[in-house]
Amino acid sequence: MDRNTLIGLVLIFGILAGSFYLMKPTEQELKQEQRLQDSLKRVREGLPPVADTSSANLQTTIDTAEISNKPFGSAQLGEEQIVTLENELLIAKISSKGGQVKSVQLKDETNYDGKPLMIIDEGQNQFGFVFKANGENISTSSLNFTPQSGNISITGESTQSIGFRLEYSETQYLEYTYTIKGNDYNIGLDVKAVGIQNLMDIKTNSIGLNWETTLLRKERNAKSERERSTIFYKELAGDVDNLSETSDDKENLENRLSWIAFKQHFFSTAITSNQPLNNAELSVSFDANDDVIKHYKAVADLEFSAQKDNHYTFDFFFGPNQYKVLKAHGDDFEKIIKMGWGPMGWINKFITVPIFDLLDGLHLGYGIIILILTLILKGVLFPLTYKSYKSMAKMRVLKPQIDEIKEKVGDDNPMLLQQETMKLYKQAGVNPLGGCLPLLLQMPFTLAFFFFFPNLFELRGESFLWVKDLSTYDSPITFSPIFGIGHISFMCVLMTLTTLLTTWYNNATSGAAANNQMKYIGYFMPLIFFFVLNSFPAGLNYYYFLSAVLTFLTQFIIRQFIDDDKILAKIEEHKKNPKAAKKSSFQQKMEEMMRQQQAQQKNKKK
Numbered sequence: 001m002d003r004n005t006l007i008g009l010v011l012i013f014g015i016l017a018g019s020f021y022l023m024k025p026t027e028q029e030l031k032q033e034q035r036l037q038d039s040l041k042r043v044r045e046g047l048p049p050v051a052d053t054s055s056a057n058l059q060t061t062i063d064t065a066e067i068s069n070k071p072f073g074s075a076q077l078g079e080e081q082i083v084t085l086e087n088e089l090l091i092a093k094i095s096s097k098g099g100q101v102k103s104v105q106l107k108d109e110t111n112y113d114g115k116p117l118m119i120i121d122e123g124q125n126q127f128g129f130v131f132k133a134n135g136e137n138i139s140t141s142s143l144n145f146t147p148q149s150g151n152i153s154i155t156g157e158s159t160q161s162i163g164f165r166l167e168y169s170e171t172q173y174l175e176y177t178y179t180i181k182g183n184d185y186n187i188g189l190d191v192k193a194v195g196i197q198n199l200m201d202i203k204t205n206s207i208g209l210n211w212e213t214t215l216l217r218k219e220r221n222a223k224s225e226r227e228r229s230t231i232f233y234k235e236l237a238g239d240v241d242n243l244s245e246t247s248d249d250k251e252n253l254e255n256r257l258s259w260i261a262f263k264q265h266f267f268s269t270a271i272t273s274n275q276p277l278n279n280a281e282l283s284v285s286f287d288a289n290d291d292v293i294k295h296y297k298a299v300a301d302l303e304f305s306a307q308k309d310n311h312y313t314f315d316f317f318f319g320p321n322q323y324k325v326l327k328a329h330g331d332d333f334e335k336i337i338k339m340g341w342g343p344m345g346w347i348n349k350f351i352t353v354p355i356f357d358l359l360d361g362l363h364l365g366y367g368i369i370i371l372i373l374t375l376i377l378k379g380v381l382f383p384l385t386y387k388s389y390k391s392m393a394k395m396r397v398l399k400p401q402i403d404e405i406k407e408k409v410g411d412d413n414p415m416l417l418q419q420e421t422m423k424l425y426k427q428a429g430v431n432p433l434g435g436c437l438p439l440l441l442q443m444p445f446t447l448a449f450f451f452f453f454p455n456l457f458e459l460r461g462e463s464f465l466w467v468k469d470l471s472t473y474d475s476p477i478t479f480s481p482i483f484g485i486g487h488i489s490f491m492c493v494l495m496t497l498t499t500l501l502t503t504w505y506n507n508a509t510s511g512a513a514a515n516n517q518m519k520y521i522g523y524f525m526p527l528i529f530f531f532v533l534n535s536f537p538a539g540l541n542y543y544y545f546l547s548a549v550l551t552f553l554t555q556f557i558i559r560q561f562i563d564d565d566k567i568l569a570k571i572e573e574h575k576k577n578p579k580a581a582k583k584s585s586f587q588q589k590m591e592e593m594m595r596q597q598q599a600q601q602k603n604k605k606k
Helices: 003-023 027-044 056-067 222-227 323-329 343-360 366-380 382-409 414-428 436-455 490-510 517-533 538-561 564-576 585-605
Strands: 082-086 090-095 101-110 116-120 125-133 136-139 159-169 172-181 186-194 206-216 229-235 240-242 249-252 257-264 267-285 292-303 310-320 477-482 485-488
Touching: 082 159, 082 172, 090 310, 101 125, 101 267, 101 310, 116 267, 116 310, 206 257, 206 267, 222 229, 222 292, 229 267, 229 292, 257 292, 310 323, 323 343, 343 366, 343 436, 366 382, 366 538, 382 414, 382 436, 382 538, 382 564, 436 538, 485 490, 490 517, 490 538, 517 538
Parallel strands: none
Antiparallel strands: 082 090, 090 101, 101 116, 125 136, 125 206, 159 172, 172 186, 186 310, 206 292, 229 240, 229 257, 249 267, 257 267, 267 292, 267 310, 477 485
16 A cells, blocks of 8 residues: 555545534434434324423424324323312312313222222223214324313302313314312213314214223122122113123113113212213123222213204212112112012112111111111011911911821821811811911011112111121121131121021921921021021121011010910800801812812822
8 A cells, every 4th residue: 555545545534533523413412302202202102292392393393293184183292180179078080181080089988998989990980972083083082181270179059160172273172061069979061062063074973972980899798799780771761771780791772871870889970961872882891800890881872963063961970879869869860779679679669768767867876777677667567477476376276186187087188188177277267378478478578678788878887786887797707718608797697596596486386296397497598598698788687687586576475465275265166156167268269279189180090
């Protein structure tokens, strides 16, 4: 290599080194470029870009590159803002993200673990509208609204509102207005769609409503909470109905709805619409997570006019499933609480609830209220109880005569035995079902409470004696689960023992035959009910315990005033009365049945 070549290479390297040095970006330019890349990445991921007030060009580049050509594109920007609405009963947080309810806390209630009760938990609720604008699918729940004012806290009869606006332009926007009243479980939502019809296809005649919620555990007995939680709804021209409580369920409804409620055992979140909810699709599903009760989803259509602005009015209810609260709300909301079917429902609605509310107004402890309620019920049913016991006493004094008939006829001719027995009943003026019918008439009252107490909100968190919460089971004894049972309810044990005592007393005083196997059912059934009711509310078992105690005392007292000798004397006197030969309709039917059986047996022999 000659000298000229060497000098040339040195000069070339020198020029390159100088160029790199002179053209090197400044530290400010490097930071700006990094911010640009970070913001572009966040926008692509659906996150708001990194703010940079020092560079107007950066924001312009982002808007131009990712947002400006999309409907409501600017609504993807900005930080989430939370506005709080508060009154004496609840604290609701409204998020600018979707303009939707983010969480709702009931102020005077707690979870089973003592934490504040969130009827809607943060991150578990999504509500919004779905439609197409300029060919793009729009879901308002993912877009940022602009709050029009700040937090609201009111009491008494006051009413205040706050608006959230989602803008496409100054003349095209969605506006949500939330209204809260003092001492109320309701929050109103007024929706105005202004100029939005100009962004949509002229043939559009509906806009979609989407509501999804995950309900987290609030009660000690999660299994019972799941089995009493589901979606309820009311048809515009029909009755209240619900999805399954015990399994995953989904329904596509053709009839229009007026309201939809996401019920969770003791609490509900419901939406009422002034405009019919069309083509509703409702679904409820379980979750393997112990802390999750269920997932709810409701999708429906609202009528939409492509020729004018649209206006929708809704009302959210966030409150307890307390019968008098739901009844006061109106629109059949109280039917969210299952009071039982047929006569049991009527008894609870028209007898039990009014009496309970009357006693509750006296501000007595709920243990005392249940005691008084049981005394009232037993007092009303006492005439039937007395008649039943008197009829059983007649059967008891007739037992020796029935035994004589058995010895005379023998076991070879059961048809003749029945005829002779019925003849004795007729002569004695005794109805063999007289002791059963009064008891059967009492059964609807007993079963009505089976529905009443497990759904009674007033018992939630209320203590009595050793029971800390009457709305769930008491468990002084716990152990590793055996066949699904991990505790023993002492109130249920008391109920079972008292029922067994009553059964023993009935068998001892009824004069039943020693080989009568039916009497053992009386011992067997309480043991079955122990395993059934062991996980039921202590309030229900307490009622059944009191009922068994009062039944035993009533029968013991009645027994002291009934003289078997006098009853037998009246029966013998009745036998001498010619009118005794007249057959009752029951006896006529029984004899007719026996004749038919005899005829069938003769035909078989032929």
